[in-house]
Structure formats: C-alpha cells, structure tokens
Amino acid sequence: MTTATHPHMPLGRGAPEALEVTEAAREAEWTLPSFVADLFMGRLRTDLVMPFPEQDEADRREGEAFLGKMTTFLKEHVDPDEIDRTGELPAHVIQGLARLGCFGMKIPKAYGGLGLSHTNYNRVIQLLGSYCGSTAVWLSAHQSIGAPQPLMLFGTEEQKRKYLPRLAQGTISAFALTEPGVGSDPAHMLTTATPVDGGEAYVLNGEKLWCTNGPVAEVVVVMARTPSVTVGGKERTQITAFLVEKRMSGFEVAHRCDFMGLKGIQNGVLKFRNVRVPKDHIIWGLGQGLKLALITLNAGRIAIPAGSVGTTKRCLQIMRTWAKERKQWGGPIGKHEAVAVKIGEMAATTFAMEALVDLASALVDRKSGDIGLEAAMAKLYCSEACWRIVDDAVQIRGGRGYETARSLRARGEAAIPVERMLRDTRINLIIEGTSQIMRLFIAREALDAHMRLVGRLIGPGSLAAKLQTALAAAARYAIWYPRQWVYWAGWPRHARFGRLASHLRFVERTSHRLARMLFHAAVRHQTGLAKRQQLLGRLVDVGSELLVMTAACAKAQALVRLQPSEQSPVDLADVFCRLARRRVAANLRGVRRNEDRATYRIAQEVLSGRFTWLESGIV
Ligand SMILES: Cc1cc2nc3c(=O)[nH]c(=O)nc-3n(C[C@H](O)[C@H](O)[C@H](O)COP(=O)(O)OP(=O)(O)OC[C@H]3O[C@@H](n4cnc5c(N)ncnc54)[C@H](O)[C@@H]3O)c2cc1C
Secondary structure, three states, X not given: OOOOOOOOOOOOOOOHHHHHHHHHHOOOOOOXXXXXXXXXXXXXXXXXXXXXXXXXXXXXXXXXXXXXXXXXXXXXXXXXXXXXXXXXXXXXXXXXXXXXXXXXXXXXXHHOOOOOOHHHHHHHHHHHHOXXXXXXXXHHHHHHHOOXXXXXXXXXXXXXXXXXXXXXXXXXXXXXXXXXXXXXXXXXXOOEEEEEHHHOEEEEEEEEEEEEOXXXXXXXXXXXXXXXXXXXXXEEEEEEEEEEEOOOOOEEEEEEOOOOOOXXXXXXXXXXXXXXXXXXXXXXXXXXXXXXHHHHHHXXXXXXXXXXXXXXXXXXXXXXXXXXXXXXXXXXXHHOHHHHHHHHHHHHXXXXXXXXXXXXXXXHHHOOOOOHHHHHHHHHHHHHHHHHHHXXXXXXXXXXXXXXXXXXXXXXXXXXXXXXXHHHHHHHHOOOXXXXXXXXXXXXXXXXXXXXXXXXXXXXXXXXXXXXXXXXXXXXXXXXXXXXOOOOOXXXXXXXXHHHHHHHHHHHHHHHHHXXXXXXXXXXXXXXXXXXXXXXXXXXXXXXXXXXXXXXXXXXXXXXXXXXOOOHHHHHXXXXXXXHHHHXXXXXXXXXXXXXXXXXXXXXXXXXXXXXXXXXXXX
16 A cells, blocks of 8 residues: 555656666566466466465464454554544554554564564455555555565665564654655656765765655665766666664654545655765665665565455445445436446456455465566556546445545444545555556566567677577577467366356467567567557556456366355456456457557647647636
C-alpha cells in the first residue's frame, strides 16, 4: 500500500544520461527463471507455477495465529473512519501495533522480528487493506520499502545488528527517493552527498518530497547523488543509499502533506542541510542506490496488490448484503442484470487477484525464481482492477456510495465506507511506479533479448562484429522463430485442468502470438519502439491477463483437488478467464487497428494551444 517510484525510466523519451543511469541499475541478465519472461518469449513454463504453491502447514498456522491477533486488535482499537476524520493514527494504536510486533513482521527472529514469510506478511497487509488503508500504509511503508527490507537484503552484519532490532520494536522508518523535480525519473535527482574527511563521511544536501512515514520516522533511507565515476571513458552519475537518522543535525521535516485519501498517513517534505552522514551508513555500496531501490521494490511491491485484494474482498462482502437488501423497481438490485454482472465480475476478478498475489508471494518465499516481472504485473493489474471494483461498489451503493460513513452513521444507517475506500485506493495506481511506468518497465524486460540484438546490429561497432552478431542471431532465431508458428496447443494439452483446460490452451497459443508480435515490433521499429508506448502497453496488458489467467486456473485446480465436491473456484476461474479473453482479443485487435497517431497529434495540438476555444464557458 505504499510509496516510492520505480527507479527505471525505461523506453522513455528521457535524456540519454538518465537512460544510461537507469539501464546501469537494471539486472543485466535473468539469472533465475521467470514465468513471465518466458511467457513473452512464447514459452509457457507451467512447471514454474504449478502445482499451485501450497503454504507449508507450520507457516500457515503461524500466519493464522498472527492474523487472529491482528483482527482482534483492529476491531478493538482501530477506528478507520475516525482516523480518516482526524488525520491521525492515535498513539495507543501505534504502541499497540508495536507491541504486537507489527513493525518487525518481516524482520528475522534472530534480529528481534517476527520472521513472517512473505506469504503471511502479505496476508496481514490484505487484512489491513480490507479495513484501514492508513494503518496498512504506516506498516508497509516501514517494511516493504523502509529501512528493514534494504537492510535485510544488502546491509552489513553490523548494520543489521545495530538497526533491525530497533526497527522491529517500532522505530519507524521511511524511504526517500522522490524530489519535487523527479518522480518517475529519479536518475535526475538533485540531492547530493559530498565526501568529506577523506571519504570518512558524506554531507547531504537536498529535499525529498512525499516521503511516507517521513515526518515520524527515526531512520530514513535516502537516495542521493555521490560523485560521478568514469565508465568506458564516459562520466556516469552515481546514486547511493544512505541510512539517515532524524537526530542528525540539519535534518528537517518541512511540511506534512495532505491527500485525497489515506488521511491518517504521515507523509511529508524532508530537507537536508549539510547533514553529516558517516560512511558506514551507506547501504550496499557507492553507486548501488538505484539498483537497491529496484530490488527492494521487487518483493516490496507485492504489498500493494495484497492490500488491493483485501479492499476488493471487502467490496464483495458489502455487495453481497446490500444488493440483496436494497429493492428498487420491484426487486432486489442484485437481480437487475446491469448490477448483477458487475457483482459477478467483482467475484471472479477478486478470486483471480488473490490467486496472483498468493502465487507471487510464494515465489518470493521460494527464492527459486526472478519475481521482478511477476511483482510488477501484480502491482499494475491489482491496483487497476481494485480501482474499477471500488468504483463499481460506489455505483451499486448509489447515493450512499458517495456519502461518508460518518454521515451515514449520523442519520442512522450502516456506516459502510466505500467512499473512503475509493479515496484511499486511488493512489495505488501512482505510487511505487505509476501504471504507465510499470507498463514501460515490463515491456523493457519483455523485449530485452530482442532489443539487445537490435542494439548490437544497429548501434556503434565494426561491420565484422555486426556480421558476427547477425549470423549468431540468424542461427538462434532460425530455431526460435518457426517454433512460434508451429506448435501444438490443442487437445489434449492441459487436459488435467478439465473445464479450465481450454483457457490454458488459449494462454499457450496467445503466448506464442505475443512473442511473435513483440519480435515483429522490435524488428519493425527497432530502437524507435521505445516511443510506441501504446503498442507496448497493449502487449503488456495481454501478458498480464495471461499471467492472471494461469494463476487463477492453477489455484482453482489446487482448491478443487483438496475438496472435489466444491466446484465454485472453477466457476470463478472460468468466468474470469472468459472475461480476460475478451480483453486480450480487444488489445490484440488494438495493436493493428487504433487511433494512436491521430490522438497523439491532437494532444500535441492541445499543448500548442490550437484548441483553447474549447475551454470557453468555464470559470
Ligand atoms: C501518497 C504518496 C506517497 C508517496 N510515498 C513515497 C515514498 O514513501 N517515497 C518516495 O520516494 N516517493 C513517494 N511518493 C512519490 C511517488 O512514488 C511518485 O508520486 C510517483 O513515483 C510518480 O512520480 P510523480 O508524481 O512525480 O509523477 P511524474 O513522474 O511527474 O509523472 C506524471 C505523469 O506522467 C506519466 N509519465 C511520466 N514519465 C512517463 C513516461 N516516460 N512515459 C509515459 N508516461 C510517463 C506518469 O505515469 C504520470 O501519469 C509518494 C507519493 C504519494 C502521492
């Protein structure tokens, strides 16, 4: 449910310097298998995600026990509407959460934390997402991206011993990357860290914007520019991560920001004026800051989809009662087709979203694959689906959907908070990488293999080297390319999935088609493909649907195997897949036939002022 932009600005129109810095922060090669990376290459590696990962029994019990305590605490001590009204999380709530160990959920037991698995941690975030967005953000900004995660991944043993026990007990932390001038494109950041005393310390100067938990944090991970280095004869910007403590002189909280929703979060502008930070406060090493942010976000990013699942489950619960009780035009509104279809879609999508989050969390716990793409897709898909679902819930509640819970309660009705949920949810499409940036990031990774080749062929280099590259490519593509046309994805493939088999066959066929289309796009547009954002976005959306369909089918099959008489998971997965296939078809059609160029032209003319006449008649 939290914050922080994605450190890539891939495939954009940014300055070459920014691209070089962000490219250097990428993982150069996939060292571990990735289901999504393979999907984009026309390979359906079901072995990476099936059988659907089942949570280990001991881990499940541990999770259940903690969720039970959390539920009781939330019901007894946390009033989400009061937090929304006052804009404050009361001190007794923060202390109670700290006593429960909530600030150290992911911190290993050896360092004083609860040592929960990612699966259990994300279940807690889901629980919070169903109840109070502000509380969810307090905890997840601290743990998904704040100091614990980068320290656990990249901290020295000394740093871990010094900070993790404190952080587990409730010392709040934050992550500061964004600045007024840099959001999606942090490579251009202006905050500097200048070495002093022969490199024994760094002096930090600059300003960070929208830092969640920033106003109350004792420890902040701050990204800053350190002196550039020369790589291959060229100067390269270095961004480094520092552990900055509030007690350090020159650290100032300049402003607490107020937003449309999430009224209870603490988020603000932080200023650093000649803050002296000892060199042993650097995490991972000089110049590793953007890479650190990226890797931290890979696992941390699943918190947003987990919270989104909680929110959509709550919507479903509200709809179940409301659409039965509310009668208009001679019957319950849930019997009217226009409402019923929305509720059906809500249920099927919630099931699929949860399958995706469960799968992604299990993949993080297993540590056997690269989950960067899966996490990015989960964030993109679930934040957008959740927004649509909450919007539908508001619509189905009618006028009451627009009324605050407080006002509903005051006039004697049930205080159903869909209005607050809508306000709290909107930010998820912006933080930790906007939807647009997520699509570009996913496309960048999906096209990596093809684009590296194109780059070598048309980039600088001798003719002999290019010829060699062309021959090697010809050999590779001579095998790969025909395979994208000639394959068998008909019956009896995936027959063990019964009613869902045809959907998995569709996934397999479409994966080949997607791979072909990406390859054709790379050959046709070459490096200019970076600017075809709509084309790439459609192909990414197709890939996302295929991933979610696979997760939904796999989970449904696993559930039915446990309880064969209960077919409802299959019903939900089936409807989800049918809806997803329609969206896939629309996106694939859109690749060939669209109005992108015409609308782009209009947009440029809007910007140049040609349509100012259209703005007449307004205040
Ligand atoms: C409530 C809240 C909490 C936050 N918490 C934190 C935090 O804890 N730490 C932190 O560091 N930051 C935090 N942020 C910042 C957040 O991560 C940024 O708002 C986000 O990354 C987007 O940056 P921006 O707002 O500057 O948008 P911009 O980067 O200015 O983008 C504006 C619009 O342009 C689009 N756009 C930009 N570049 C491209 C491109 N190349 N191609 C296509 N479209 C593009 C974007 O998608 C967006 O729609 C928070 C923000 C909010 C509002």
